[in-house]
Amino acid sequence: MFESAEIGHSIDKEAYDAEVPALREALLEAQYELKQQARFPVIVLINGIEGAGKGETVKLLNEWMDPRMIDVLTFDQQTDEELARPPAWRYWRALPPKGRMGVFFGNWYSQMLQGRVHGVFKDAVLDQAITGAERLEEMLCDEGALIIKFWFHLSKKQMKARLKSLKDDPLHSWKISPLDWQQSETYDRFVRFGERVLRRTSRDYAPWHVIEGVDPNYRSLAVGRILLESLQAALDNSPKGKHRGNVAPLGRSIDQRSLLGALDMTLRLDKSDYQEQLVTEQARLAGLLRDKRMRRHALVAVFEGNDAAGKGGAIRRVAAALDPRQYRIVPIAAPTEEERAQPYLWRFWRHIPARGKFTIFDRSWYGRVLVERVEGFCSPADWMRAYSEINDFEEQLANAGTVVVKFWLAIDQQTQLERFEEREQIPFKRYKITEDDWRNRDKWDDYVQAVGDMVDRTSTEIAPWTLVEANDKRWARVKVLRTINQALEAAFAKDKK
Amino acid sequence: MFESAEIGHSIDKEAYDAEVPALREALLEAQYELKQQARFPVIVLINGIEGAGKGETVKLLNEWMDPRMIDVLTFDQQTDEELARPPAWRYWRALPPKGRMGVFFGNWYSQMLQGRVHGVFKDAVLDQAITGAERLEEMLCDEGALIIKFWFHLSKKQMKARLKSLKDDPLHSWKISPLDWQQSETYDRFVRFGERVLRRTSRDYAPWHVIEGVDPNYRSLAVGRILLESLQAALDNSPKGKHRGNVAPLGRSIDQRSLLGALDMTLRLDKSDYQEQLVTEQARLAGLLRDKRMRRHALVAVFEGNDAAGKGGAIRRVAAALDPRQYRIVPIAAPTEEERAQPYLWRFWRHIPARGKFTIFDRSWYGRVLVERVEGFCSPADWMRAYSEINDFEEQLANAGTVVVKFWLAIDQQTQLERFEEREQIPFKRYKITEDDWRNRDKWDDYVQAVGDMVDRTSTEIAPWTLVEANDKRWARVKVLRTINQALEAAFAKDKK
Known part of the structure; x- marks a missing residue:
């Protein structure tokens, strides 16, 4: 869930200075249009890791836009008046009216996270709070509101560095409260429960946007762009079509960095290392599956990847080690008639x-957010809601003891070209390459975007994605x-605990 | 929530025999159309009180319709195969395909209710299960499914009588398992947690229908009608407009009985009893509000009712007893400009x-499901979702310690006419009567229906409705x-517990 925000x-x-003037102008324009139409309010939720630039970004937004039309609201300790009423009252009275923007800096999410991180309550109560937040947001969207949720993220290492640099800087040292430092210790819990909250509450009508907070230029532009695109989409929506509120689009990558791009595609294994490691890992897997602790678990491995990335070969190496009665390979192609008559899952x-x-x-249920999205086989609303449906599905698997491992086998465009050409040369491999494969190549960038969104929205603690550098097949297979062995172990x- | 199903x-x-043939024919026709279109599946959930005719009704549906297109599924003890997988697997593999109908007799709701009633887990875990059910149904509806949920109800007295009669009948005594009898003891828990489940999971896209189970003719016709209307609405839906599934309509009353109709409108108090009781209750209220236990609570009283039913007079008698600093009267008329710029709550x-x-x-937030519904000021989707939004709202009030009492002051048409005419005669009352009042009278039946639905869907343990027989103003005021005093006490x- 936070992978893309740690790269x-x-x-x-230079690029920043070149882009900002146009962005500011467009934001101001959208803001005036928002006021003009006075058709819906905008609610911006600011959450995330301490030190990731939440405050700075809000400050900047006020500089960029017309601050007279923005209400920035902080929710710290409840006042006496608030304590005498239901917890949501403080948010209701702060709601921006139609045509205005409210920036909720600290909000229902901060409150539930603090409570869970500090052990005030357990998961079941956190889940009740999550459901409450969902129902509130669903209702607000049904009433027309545009909700934009930002999670500012830092890796643990980045956070420590950031806090240290702030501490040493006399201008900023006032920002470091004891609580902040304490958060450095509770970082793991904060991220773990944060992921649970994001996973459950990232819905098609109000998705989360995770922003890497290290570089001020990046985070400012990213937030500005998402805000702008969401606003523009909502403003263009016809008033009649407001059903389920205004769907905020997923943001496009704004620098040249992507999860897939961050992979080191030169990783490789030579033949003898490969032979040795392959045999070792295969034996280890066979042993784990025979282990009596396996009785409490099931194992699901999902293989996705570029065409010609070597999924088949990798699967064969996994299966080779095993008793055929113990595993089953399910190849996913076009659905059968019977399957088309059912929900896609x-x-x-x-x-x-x-x-x-x-x-x-x-291939798997991720077809919905990959090929079906890219090829337009389903509507944006359908693949947008699929992320949370898939997370629900995998959470049910995990709760039942199933270990879920998911692989994206990545190759670069040059390697794919060579493999395609090779396949066309070799008679017994020719069946493997079709027109579709060449057509998919044209949509390379769309797939990069779809894979990035998929990993950001469905790589979870309970079912993480593993991106596999697969230019070298040996490296990939091992x-x-x-990864499977580590997940099982x-x-x-x-279990022991 | 169950009020209408206990009258x-x-x-x-005679009426039954006259109606059934046409209903059967229409159901069969709808069923064939369903198969023909093969555009969506129908999932019928059967829940409720033991002995309320669940089994008989399902049997009857199979007689009335073409049983080759219905799958009746029961879910009792999990099989070994089911136990080895996530709990939802048993339901997934039983889902009817597009064009077919699945009757789930025993389902996710039975499972969570059994667990909660028998104390296997507490409310927080029940709420997790409720959220899981909601997300499952939301997804199924987004995928096009039509979900129809029936709760067969009996009052406690009715259930005891029913079980006794079955026991004495040698033909039926096999139906009475020890568990059934035990349920007679746990009736209160079953109804209490059932209400929580219905309240949370009655959503616009998959509302619950509560059916009184005492009279076989009534329950059969009621179920058949709701099934037919829901099917027809979904079949008429254009394939494009399937967003959020097929909204099942709320059923109309099919006998001449309604909650309002069941009131004894002759109830009255003579003047001296009135004076005495009024003073007693006023003093009691003043005392309760001064009680130090009131510090932990707030009090909200909602007054709705027919025009000229005497809301104003009743409110004045309540207020008369109190220190003006302690209470506030909020008259709800057309929303202000500021209010129109916000969600209706x-x-x-x-x-x-x-x-x-x-x-x-x-007057109150119930305007949305009364005047706004009847006058068409908001769309059916808007007022349909309002029931659960209002329940959420009132649950938050209750959780914060607020005591919520809700009154519908009911008069009959003749009494209203007399009061209208009287108002037109008396100069200082003339301002009270407008063209609108006369117009509303024409919609009397629509209001009866709207009030019935409102009470069925929002009268909850945490915030029950009280229907007040208000032909006699004295009776109504006392x-x-x-009622307020009893609720506070x-x-x-x-608190003491």
Whole structure:
């Protein structure tokens, strides 16, 4: 969920200076249009890691836009008046009216996270708070509101560095309260519960946007752009079509950095290392699946990746080690007639393994947010809601003891071209390459974007994505096997506690 | 929530026999159309009180319709295969495909209710299960499914009588398992948690229908009609407009009985009894509001009713007893400009009392499901979702310690006419009667329907409706005061525990 926000996004000064004037002008224009139409309010929620630039960004937005039309609201300790009423009262009385923008700096999410992080209550009560937030936001959107949710993120290392630099800087040292430092210690809990909150509350009508907070230029532009695009989309929406509120678009990457781009595609294994490591990992997997602790778990492995990235070969190396009665490979192609007559997740539910068993999905439910999105086989509303539906699905698997590992096998465009050409040369591989494959290549950038969004929105603690550098098939196969083994061992280790 | 299902609905044999043939034919036709279109599946959920005719009704539906297109599914003990997978797997594999109908007899609701009633878990875990059910149904509806949820109800007295009669009948005594009898003891818990479940999961896209189960003719016709109307509405829906699934309509009353109709409008108090009781109740209220236990509570009283039913007079008698600093009367008329720029609940949130205080709403948030519904000021989707939004709102009030009492002051048409004419005669009352009042009279039946739905969907344990027989103003005023006093005393008594 936070992967894309830990890869060192940055925008240099020149690019920043070049872009800001147009962005500011467009934001101001959108703001006046918002006031003019007076058709819906805008609610901006600011959350995230301490030191990730929340305050600075809000300050900047006020400089960029017309501050007379923005209400910045902070919610710290409840006042006496607030304590005498239901908790939501403080938010209701601060709601911006139609045509205005309210920036909620500290809000219902901060409150539930603080409570959970500091152990005031457990997951079940956190979930009640999450449901309350969902119902509030759903109602606000049904009433026309545009809700934009930002999570400012830093990796643990980045956060520590940031706090240290602020502390040493006499101009900023006032910003560091004891609580901030304490947060450095509770970073892991904050991120863990934050992920749960984001996973559950990122809905099609009010998705979260995770912003890497290290580079001020990047985070400012990213926030400005998302704000602008969301505003413009909502302003263009016909008043009649306001059903379920205004869907905020997912933001496009604004620097040249992406999760896939951040992979080191030169990673490789030579033949002898490969042979040795492959055999070791295969034996380890066979042993783990025979382990009696496996009776409490099932295993699901999802393989997605570029065409010709070597999914088939990797799957064969996984299967090679195993007793065929213990695993099953489910290749996902076009749905059957029976499957088309059901909700899209049905064809995957029918194949999920019983405890003790292992199912390998060669392509999967992620088709909805990959090929179906890119090819327009379903509407944006359909693939937007799919992220949370998929998270719900995988959470149910995880709750039942299923270990879920998900692989994206990534190759670069040059490698793909070579493999395509090779396939066309070799008669017994020719069946593997079709017109579709060449057509997909034209949509390379769309897929990069779709994969980035997919990982950002569905890589969770309970079912993380593993991006596999697959230019070298040997490297990829060993990494896949090792990842599965580590995931199983981690699950077994948790059982003991 | 169950009020309408405890008033002794019944249909005599003659009326029943006259109606059934046409209903059966229309149901069969709808069923074939469903198969023909093969555009969406129908999922019918059957829940409710033991002995309320669930099984008989399902049997009957199979006789009335083409059983080849209906799958009746029961979910009792989980099988080994089911236990080895996530709990929802058993439901997924039973989902009817597009064009078919699945009757889920025992389902996710039975499971969570059993668990909560028998104390396997507490409210927080029940709420997690409720959220899971909501998300499942939301997803199914987004995928096009039509979900129809029936709750078969009996009052406690009715259930005891029913179980006894079954026991004495040798043909039916096999139906009485020890569990059923045990349910007679746990009836209160079952109804209490059932109400929580219905309140939270009755959403615009999949509302609950509560069916009184005493009279077989009534319950059969009621279920058949709702099924038919829901099917027809979904079949007529254009395929494009399937957003958020197919909204099932609320059912109309099919016998001549309604909640309002069941009131004894002859109830009255003579002058001396009135004087005495009024003074007693006023003193009691003044005392309760001064009680130090009031510091932990707030009080909200909602007054709705027919035009000229005497809301103003009743409110004055309540207020008369009190220190003006302690209460506030909020008259609700057309919203101000500022209020129109906010979600419709905002104008009520701004007036909710702090702990220790008392707010009287002269008309209220129920305008949305009364006048706005009847006059078409908002769309059906808007007022349909309002029921759950209002329940959420009142639950927040209750959780904060606010005691919520809600009155519908009911008069009959003749009494209203007399009061209207009287008002036109008396100069100082003439301002009270307008063209609107006469116009509203024409919509009497629409209001009866709207009030019935409102009470069925928003009368909850945490904020029950009180229907007040108001043909006699004295009776009405004393009943209002006494109800407020009882509610406060009940809340104080709960504190002690």
